[in-house]
Amino acid sequence: MNEHNPIALELNKIQQAWLKEVAPQSQLRMVRMVIKPEEARVYEGFCKLESSAHGQLEEVFVTHLTSFEDEDTFSAAIMKDWLEAYDNSAALMQELQNKNAALTWDPQAYRQALAAQNGQPLDDVLLRMLDSFRQSLPQENKQLVLALLPRLVSDLRGMKRWLTTLLKKGIPDGVKLLVFDHAGNEQLAIHERQFPGQLHAMHVPLALYDAIQKLAKSGNPNDPEIAMRKCLFEMGKALQDKDVKRLHEWGQKALDYTQRSGNKGLFATTHIMYAGMLFYFKKDPQLPQLLDRGMRIAKQGQQQGDAACPPLLIQFYGYQGAYAQLRKRFDDAIEWFIKQAKLAQEHHFNQQAMNGWYQAAELCRRKNTGRYYMVLEEAYLAGQDMQDEEISTSVYIYLLRDYYDYVHSKKIQDTIQRIDEKMGRLFGDNWKEEVDLIRKTRAPLMMPPQTMEEA
Structure with a gap:
């Protein structure tokens, strides 16, 4: 991890909080991280980092994005995704074997259970699968963390009931579930009295805005992309203050920097981001001009083979539709x-x-x-x-x-x-x-x- 990267430093805060609050407590079975919505991508990065060979924590993390549809099918859906991921990890299995750290897990029983499901909940089978996988890990007393980041949750109450069911059935020793709740709208909190010593809720204060701002301003100030990022932050502050004059000043600077770069994709990107901010001032005459000019630049870039321009052109068409709708x-x-x-x-x-x-x-x-x-x-x-x-x-x-x-x-x-x-x-x-x-x-x-x- 690059310790000079401001986002990496925020990830390190999460790791340190885990080491202090979670790692020493082997009796924990469910960890609930309370986060702000805008922090979700950072926590997703934390889970994916710890699920990779570059993870810093002792536990083995397995991260799943499985959608939650209902409490009766979620365990089976996790198992299905787990087995597919396992089947696609042949190269990793070979690498472990070469290091004399082979994983000796046999998934056959869980494949059979999934095939014979007939719509029945597989909560018990999922718990057995997690236990058997943990026991097959090459290192002795290794802990397993199943991090759940569903792409979609159609029923938060149902997900809470599913978590409660697994806790009642008994999550195996050495296995933890990691879930995420939104600060100010916590839906997955389970009363500690039901499961003494097994639950832990944590919130890690992150300085995300400062980190992004530092990242945006870092690097060579003469680099058009770095200069544009600085302009975008100033434009964002002007928008927050509802100061359209200052927004235009920084917007014009961003256009000047990126035009000089000769990079059509970067120049078109500046137009669409500037126009997007002007939607808050929908009668501003520069809004349609930015959309029209940016769209022409994106088309030119597309014709010249700039791979960044087709996605931008798709965005411009959507913004043109939105502006026509406003009018x-x-x-x-x-x-x-x-x-x-x-x-x-x-x-x-x-x-x-x-x-x-x-x-x-x-x-x-x-x-x-x-x-x-x-x-x-x-x-x-x-x-x-x-x-x-x-x-x-x-x-x-x-x-x-x-x-x-x-x-x-x-x-x-x-x-x-x-x-x-x-x-x-x-x-x-x-x-x-x-x-x-x-x-x-x-x-x-x-x-x-x-x-x-x-x-």
């Missing part, structure tokens, strides 16, 4: 979102493509109902080749849910069957109710500020 030019906005979706598809950015289709469909539903089902159908067809994991973590599930209602009303049986099979596989027989619940509870799609309420 109540709804048909123009729909066209921009569709252009965004199609360009993203062309470059195989499936998540961004679905975001564009979803924005277009929702705007049609509210402002141009005559196009609604045509756009829904295009979106449905566009996502047919997506993998299950991509589908379950994208807004495509909402598009499928809405299109299903349409084809059901039209009695298009083959499409009804295909959607039922796909979504039933991902969310179970009650998939429609599950998706409706996720739509209510999942954070809204991120767009430039003040866009949606102006629609």
Whole structure:
């Protein structure tokens, strides 16, 4: 780890807190880290670092991003992901063997249990699997930490019940579960009285803003990218103070620095970040100018083979749609979102493509109902080749849910069957109710500020 990197120093704070509060307590079975939402990426980095060969802690960390759908299926989902990861670790297993530290774990019993599941919870089997894996570790008395960072949690109360069930059944010696809760909205706290000595909650104060600012300003001040970062921080402070004049001063400096660099991708990036801040001052005349000019630069960069420019162009199309929506030019906005979706598809950015289709469909539903089902159908067809994991973590599930209602009303049986099979596989027989619940509870799609309420 680079000790001079400000983010690395924040990671080190988490490691030191773990060494002080968790490592000495072998009786712990569940550690709950209370974090701020903006710190999530740092903690994800901590888990991934400790799950790698570069980890600093004595425990063996295994990190899973398995989505939580319900308490009856989560253990099986973790096992499935675990076994897939194990199968894909042949090179690591060989490396351990070469070092005379071979892992002698036999996963066959857990494969069989997963194959014979028949919808039954596998909580006991998961606990046995964790215990057997820990015991197979080459070092004596090695501790195992299962860090859970679900991509999606559709039911926080259900996840808390699942954790309670595992604690009641008895998490094996030497095994800890690590989960994350949000400060000010703690949902996974379990009463200590139920499990004395087994639970530990911790909060590590991080100076994340200072770390990012130091990182942004570090390096050669004559480097256009370093200069741009400094400008962006000053622009951010001006935005916080609602000082549009100062925002423009630093924005122009950022444009000047990056234009001199000759780097089209960097120059276009500055335009889109500057424009994004001006969405807070939606009537500012420079906003559309920045979007138009930045889009032209991104197109030029794309034509010259700059790999950074196609993703930027996709973003520009989305921002153009958002701006048209703010100006109540709804048909123009729909066209921009569709252009965004199609360009993203062309470059195989499936998540961004679905975001564009979803924005277009929702705007049609509210402002141009005559196009609604045509756009829904295009979106449905566009996502047919997506993998299950991509589908379950994208807004495509909402598009499928809405299109299903349409084809059901039209009695298009083959499409009804295909959607039922796909979504039933991902969310179970009650998939429609599950998706409706996720739509209510999942954070809204991120767009430039003040866009949606102006629609």
